[in-house]
Amino acid sequence: MVAILLAVLALFLVLFSLTQKRLLWGVIGVGVHSLVLAGLYLVLAAPDVALTEAAVGFGLVTFVYLLALRRTGKLVVAAVPLYPLLYPAGEGIAGLEWEILERFARWCHRDLELIWVPRAEIPRLVQSGEVHLAAGGFLSRGENGLVFTRPLVLTRLVRVRVAEGPVGAVLGEPAAHLVGPKGKLFPEAADLARALARGELGEAVTDLLRLREWTMQNLFPEAETTVLPEEYGFAFALNPADEELRQSLEGFLAELERQGELRELVRKYLR
Amino acid sequence: MESLSGLGLSVALALLGIWTMVVRRNLVWKLLGLNVASGGGILFLVALSHRPGVRPPIVGLGPGPAADALPQALVLTAVVIHFATLALALALVILLTEYRHTQDARKLEEGSV
Amino acid sequence: MRPILALGLLSLAALLAAGIAGLWPRENPVDPDPIAQGWGVANAVACVVLGMRLWDTLFEVLVYVVAMVGVRFFLGTLCWRGELRPVAQSPLLRRAADLLLGPILVFALYVAASGHLGPGGGFPAGVIFGSALLLLALAKGMERLSAELYEPRLESLEYVAAVLLLSLGAIVLILEVRTSAAFIAANLLIALEVAIGAWAVLHRFASARGEV
Numbered sequence A: 001m002v003a004i005l006l007a008v009l010a011l012f013l014v015l016f017s018l019t020q021k022r023l024l025w026g027v028i029g030v031g032v033h034s035l036v037l038a039g040l041y042l043v044l045a046a047p048d049v050a051l052t053e054a055a056v057g058f059g060l061v062t063f064v065y066l067l068a069l070r071r072t073g074k075l076v077v078a079a080v081p082l083y084p085l086l087y088p089a090g091e092g093i094a095g096l097e098w099e100i101l102e103r104f105a106r107w108c109h110r111d112l113e114l115i116w117v118p119r120a121e122i123p124r125l126v127q128s129g130e131v132h133l134a135a136g137g138f139l140s141r142g143e144n145g146l147v148f149t150r151p152l153v154l155t156r157l158v159r160v161r162v163a164e165g166p167v168g169a170v171l172g173e174p175a176a177h178l179v180g181p182k183g184k185l186f187p188e189a190a191d192l193a194r195a196l197a198r199g200e201l202g203e204a205v206t207d208l209l210r211l212r213e214w215t216m217q218n219l220f221p222e223a224e225t226t227v228l229p230e231e232y233g234f235a236f237a238l239n240p241a242d243e244e245l246r247q248s249l250e251g252f253l254a255e256l257e258r259q260g261e262l263r264e265l266v267r268k269y270l271r
Numbered sequence B: 001m002e003s004l005s006g007l008g009l010s011v012a013l014a015l016l017g018i019w020t021m022v023v024r025r026n027l028v029w030k031l032l033g034l035n036v037a038s039g040g041g042i043l044f045l046v047a048l049s050h051r052p053g054v055r056p057p058i059v060g061l062g063p064g065p066a067a068d069a070l071p072q073a074l075v076l077t078a079v080v081i082h083f084a085t086l087a088l089a090l091a092l093v094i095l096l097t098e099y100r101h102t103q104d105a106r107k108l109e110e111g112s113v
Numbered sequence C: 001m002r003p004i005l006a007l008g009l010l011s012l013a014a015l016l017a018a019g020i021a022g023l024w025p026r027e028n029p030v031d032p033d034p035i036a037q038g039w040g041v042a043n044a045v046a047c048v049v050l051g052m053r054l055w056d057t058l059f060e061v062l063v064y065v066v067a068m069v070g071v072r073f074f075l076g077t078l079c080w081r082g083e084l085r086p087v088a089q090s091p092l093l094r095r096a097a098d099l100l101l102g103p104i105l106v107f108a109l110y111v112a113a114s115g116h117l118g119p120g121g122g123f124p125a126g127v128i129f130g131s132a133l134l135l136l137a138l139a140k141g142m143e144r145l146s147a148e149l150y151e152p153r154l155e156s157l158e159y160v161a162a163v164l165l166l167s168l169g170a171i172v173l174i175l176e177v178r179t180s181a182a183f184i185a186a187n188l189l190i191a192l193e194v195a196i197g198a199w200a201v202l203h204r205f206a207s208a209r210g211e212v
Helices: A002-018 A023-043 A047-068 A096-107 A119-127 A174-178 A189-198 A208-216 A243-258 A261-269 B002-023 B027-048 B069-100 B105-110 C002-021 C032-038 C044-052 C054-076 C091-113 C122-140 C142-148 C151-175 C180-211
Strands: A073-080 A087-089 A092-094 A110-116 A133-136 A153-161 A167-170 A184-186 A203-207 A224-234
Touching: A002 A023, A002 B002, A002 B027, A023 A047, A023 B002, A023 B027, A047 B027, A047 B069, A047 C122, A047 C180, A073 A096, A073 A119, A092 A096, A096 A110, A096 A133, A096 A243, A096 A261, A119 A133, A153 A174, A153 A208, A167 A174, A167 A189, A174 A203, A184 A189, A189 A203, A203 A208, A208 A224, A243 A261, B002 B027, B002 C002, B027 B069, B027 B105, B069 C044, B069 C054, B069 C122, B069 C180, C032 C044, C044 C054, C044 C180, C054 C151, C054 C180, C091 C122, C091 C180, C122 C142, C122 C180, C142 C180, C151 C180
Parallel strands: A073 A110, A073 A133, A167 A184, A167 A203
Antiparallel strands: A087 A092, A153 A203, A153 A224
């Protein structure tokens, strides 16, 4: 009876750990599973094996795994596409921040994975630990519960006025505060541009880089633009609990800046 | 009954471990699958040594017939050797990560890094 | 790809089940007690490991030593940077760790030396001592512990233990000695061997951590 219970528990634990996404939970699950296996060996009248398995499986093997995967694994990045910073290019992804992220992932030996998300989703994703970093056209307004690296590119908010009508902005961006009670909010910048082009909006609040993207696509040639004085910066955002990652990314960026490569990269992409 | 549940669990563990080794692309996940599969192998031999109502194969430890000592002796060393070879494999993975910057088996095979 | 794999694995399971089904009904195994008593020990597993299949065990130990040499070699090529910091900086914990080292060593020695009488033996004892060292490293910090247990000296001790074990095995095999003294000596040597190997692995992995 005890043997069946232990066997079911061990099977449940191993199913739990092998279906995990994070390697850490898998390793811990397998460690606990081997402790349960040791109990099963005891029930199966093999005390020698049980003693050895308990010491090896739960103590040494788990710890060796933990030491080995201390700083390896995936680096998941949530991003908002924005043309010169981070954008899909054909099959792959390109941009200033992408190049920095690729070098950083190579530097700390992690495999990079990027997911495109709406702007308003980002704080929740970073805080819950589902993603490690937020990047791309992610303009911060000093949100609580996130920490930021040094700004890579500075920008300002800008009002793009096409005609009389309501004001629009992207949900979650700092510009969302400026639209007033009658304004409309959109989940993605592409929706905002589409609404402005269709005439649903008379005015949009966005930032200089986004305006540059629209100008390059020649979307609103007759628009009247007003640049607001306050300065904002595009930066990477991290979870405050992940102090180790913040330190290594900050150190990496400082190293890039010291060697002058950061300025060269900015010049290359933002000519 | 104990023996049968042990045998069933051992077969399930071996299958799950092999499945993980083939399907996952990360080398450390593959090693974890190998870990589970080897646990299945050890459990298989231990479960085979068990009969209903036996006592551990130590003289004077309870009534009844003793369990088969030979499979238990075989796996006793296997557990420790498994730890040693696992440490060696993880050292190789660390070295590979150091020089090729990835743990993805497909990327390593394609030689794209 | 995956359906084929699933099919293959299921047929493997069916093959195993068919193989096991041939074993039923189970016969009782040979009673190991007279055999163990013939070797002068009480634990039949120890009798198999260090008596009847000593040849096997010697080479298992050799595999262990070679694997540890490999770990040292591969991780030695990475430059050492970073250290395993103690989990808690509390002086009480450090002091407790200092005090605990003795009792744990004694317990491991007991497990090794009584391996021919009850559950235990060289392999569990070595691994228990390795786990104890791991706990100590977490409590005191790897740097302090590795200053106390200087690894290169232990490394030569490990090779000496391996050579002693092999010669002991040769003596037992050639002269066909059947005393429990040989069992105790072999168990202690194996425990030393395994404990030093486990400590080497932990130390190397923790020291090379910054590079992982």
